[in-house]
Amino acid sequence: MDPRGGDHERQARYFAPLAVLDGAELTEAQEQLARAALEVVLLIGLPPYNLEAAADGEETGVGLAPVPGRRHALRVLWRQDVTAALHLPAELVHAQQAAMHQALRTILSAHRFWVEDGPAGEAPVVLGLTRPGVT
Template identity: 75%
Template sequence: MDPRGGNYERQARHFAPRAVMDGVALTETQEQLARAVLEAVLLAGLPPYNIEAAADGEETGVALVPEGRRALRLVWQQDPAAARHLPVGLCDAQQAAMNQALRTILFAHRFWIADGPLGEAPLVLGLTRHDGGRA
């Protein structure tokens, strides 16, 4: 199966376990959330992190970090080779911008996101917002 071919739902299902940092196993609730989040990320044109490709040095993409038993933090993994050539402040600014972009994408797709600073990696609490629409 070509994970980059086919529909976004199939791609999200393929990448969900592979997009987790350090290969940590997801709970059933996190797996469902991971598939939905990755589908939104793919629709936005962003690549998911792939632990298998990371082993070959291709680490760029949206990674998932499980928090608790139900939530997922989305972290943008910058290209490490490119990041080595940039000043630290520029890397930090790019990371904050991508975190804000992820927060905006998730908000537009109506995910329930924990309040936090704009440049912080978003913590996704659920599939739909419960707070009347505030990010």
């Protein structure tokens, strides 16, 4: 499936299990968050991480990871191109990673996801589709 266009909802359902890093298991609540978050990711034009493509060396994209011990929380991470990162200074790779995580935090918050407060540049943790008290 091509993540560059089409029905974002359908594509999010397709990519949700493929975007989970290390093939981790998601709870039902995390799966719902995964599909919704990936729909936004696709809508804004970022590629989702794809476990199948990563096996062929294409590891760039927005990945998902369950938060240990928190059945309703999902971490949304940016995976940089590993090969490109090898040719850049470590501080530049770190700055790019932090910038992408901050962008994801801002975008998900703007789309009214309940995003846990955390340090700038850290991968955002999504707690719900809407922040409590927001309509």
